[in-house]
Each structure stands twice: as structure tokens, then as C-alpha cells.
Amino acid sequence: MNKRNKYLRKLVAGLKSLGPGLVTGSSDDDPSGIATYSQVGAQFGFAALWTALVTFPLMAAIQEMCARIGLVTTKGLTSTLRNHYPKWILWLMILFSFPAIVLNIGADIAGMGAAANLITPRVPAFAFSVLFTILILAAIIIFPYQKVAGILKWFCITLLVYLAVPFFTDVNWMVVLKSTFIPHISWSKDFLNALVAILGTTISPYLFFWQATMEAEDIQQKGQTLMVDKRMISKMRQDVDTGMLFSNVVMFFIILTCGSVLYPHGIRQIQTVEQAAVALRPIAGDMAYWLFAIGIIGTGFLAIPVLSGSLSYMFAETFNWKQGLDKKFFQAKPFYGVIIISLVIGVLLNLIGINPVQGLIYSAILYGLTAPVIILVVLHISNNRKVMGDEVNGRWSNILGWLTFILMSAAAVAMLYLQFSS
Secondary structure: OHHHHHHHHHHHHHHHHOOHHHHHHHHOOOHHHHHHHHHHHHHHOOOOOOHHHHHHHHHHHHHHHHHHHHHHHOOOHHHHHHHHOOHHHHHHHHHHHHHHHHHHHHHHHHHHHHHHHHHOOOOOHHHHHHHHHHHHHHHHHHOOHHHHHHHHHHHHHHHHHHHHHHHHOOOOHHHHHHHHHOOOOOOOHHHHHHHHHHHHHHOOHHHHHHHHHHHHHHHHHHOOOOOOOHHHHHHHHHHHHHHHHHHHHHHHHHHHHHHHHOHHHOOOOOOOHHHHHHHHHHHHOHHHHHHHHHHHHHHHHHHHHHHHHHHHHHHHHHHOOOOOOOOOHHHOHHHHHHHHHHHHHHHHOOOOOOOHHHHHHHHHHHHHHHHHHHHHHHHHHHOOHHHHOOOOOOHHHHHHHHHHHHHHHHHHHHHHHHHHOO
């Protein structure tokens, strides 16, 4: 018992020591991301496992740059854009980000409702969606930033269920190792589409803005006014790397689960998260089914505040509104108004007949188009000594950053081609 308490205390201390990086990375594995990874595993088995190794350093490099910008400037990415770059870049970012993020929120809310309906079939999925939306809004409006951040950290734990699911199934671990370290690429339209989807799901622009803003807000909350030192930078990098690694490990295990359970049994089409859970049940058993469904709900509670919060910060910094999750509602009404509007629209999308999967496709296209532009801007800011002082990019940051830009640009072109070609 004492040993168990000791490990629990270490876990609590570890979570408390981590900052925005863990929440940012974990929120990337939202219900829509889970649907994407499930489809990739069901359709191609273990063939795409190696992508988890490739996307990790790319995600970590870009998110580290965004976090460093937030630390050094004590401002969000949008404020830095507004102060140092042409207005059209800022407006283009908002133009594409608003519909993309709202569609993503709508799909995630629908996924949470559907997963809860699997657990309690007597309650309609939409009723659960409305309930979850109200709970998320209440938490964001009522609790201060530090409390919200603490709650989100604990929701990260729900992602651990996906690491457990494969151990309830029969997995050929030698094939898994081979598929992980020896990349396989099929030059078919379907496989290329899957690679584009993975890139678009893991390297999403809204995460860039959330990361920078949360680092800046974290500094402001702690009342730190000293110059950023090497210790702070090192701690931030550790936090970001932990979050991005956690995100990619979860992605890896979701692909592994569906690749080991669904693919061998000929189940190749998974369009929603509830389909993945239902498909697992007769093959992998009730435990896998329950864990998968519970994880979807937990990731929704984690991701939706990040999605709506990042959008609200974009608008607040653009129009110079009072902002911050530490503010009371009456102190920052427009800021909280954007969060409320985005969540309400997200819920209503489920009423007017918009297919959540189609919504995710559209949001992925919009993310894919804006990501290369935002990455290019992040690279420019993080190499600009007038903004960053001595904390500009090192060699490896630039190498990984430019590689990410090239891959995301190629993904954007491929995405457009695959969507509009016959």
C-alpha cells in the first residue's frame, strides 16, 4: 500500500511539474484524431506505425518554437503577428481557422456523445453532446486558469487507456517492431491520403497559437518579470517534448490496436470513433470496447477547451480585447463570448445534418492550407533577433522546422489533389 501511495505521489508531482506542453500534446489526440488513427490502422494494418517516429521530432520542433516565442515575448502568437507582420497574414489565419476549428469542435462533441451513448444506450447521443458542452463551458467560465490547467492535466491520464487496449488482444510484436522502424510507403491514392491525414491531424495550426499563449499566460500568472534564462528554456523544452512524445505514443497505440484487431478481420472502413469501439467489441472483447469508448470522452474534455480557447485568444489578440482564462466572465465578455459561440455552433452542427466525418475532411483541408503559412511565419519570428533577442533558433530547430514546412506544403498540395482528382 505504501509503495502504491509513493508511486501515486510521484505521478501527482510529475503532473504538477509539467506545463502547457503536456496539455497541448495530449489535446492533439482528440476524438477526430482518434477516428483518423483508427481508420489508418483498420485500412493498412501496421503499415503506418513508422509515422509516429517521424512526426514526433517535427511536432516537438514547431511547438518548442511557439513556446519559446510565448516565453520571450510574454505574448501570444497572434499578438506577435499583429505587431510585426502584414495584417493580411493575420486575417487569412482567422478566415481559415474559425470554420476549421468550429467544424473540429462539432465533430469532437458528436464523437463524445456517440461514445457515451455506447456506454448508456438509453440516453440519446445528442443529449450527451449537450450535457458535455454545458459541463465544458461551466468549467472554462467558472474556474480560473490554474484550475482549468490542472483539470486538463488530469484528463491527459484518460489517454493511457489506449496504451492498455492492445494487451487485451493477440499482437505479433515482431511485426510491430519491423513496421515501426522500417518505413513502408505505398504509392496508392488511399495510402497517400492516409499520410496526409496523419500530418494534418498531428501538426495543426491551432496548437501553435495555444502553445504560445499558454506559455505567455503561465509566465504572467506566476508574476515572472525577469529575463528568460537557460533553466526556463530547458524546462519548457522538457515539457514540450513530454507532451509531443505522449501524443505520438497514443497515436502509435491506436493505430496498433486497430491494425491488430480490425485489419486482420477485414474491417477496413472506420469513419467515426464509435464505429471503432463497436468494431473492437466482438473481436477484442468488452474490456477493449469499454476502454476505447471511455478514452474518447476523456479526450473530448481535454481537446475542446484547447480548440475553443485557441480560437478565442486569436480573436482577443487581434482586436485587443481583454483576455485570459484567469479573468472573470464580466471582465472579458468578448473573450468568453467567442468560446460560447464556437461551442454552441459546434453543437448545432449536429442538428442541421452536417456529417461529422465530412466536417473533419473540410477542417483538415483548411488546416492543411494554413499550416505551411503559419509554420513559415513561426520560423521567421523565431529567427528574428529583434523579437527573440538571443533566444533565436539553433541549427537543429531550423533544420526540423524547414523539413516540417516542406512536408506540410507537400501535404497541402497532395490534399488538394486527392480531394479534387477523380
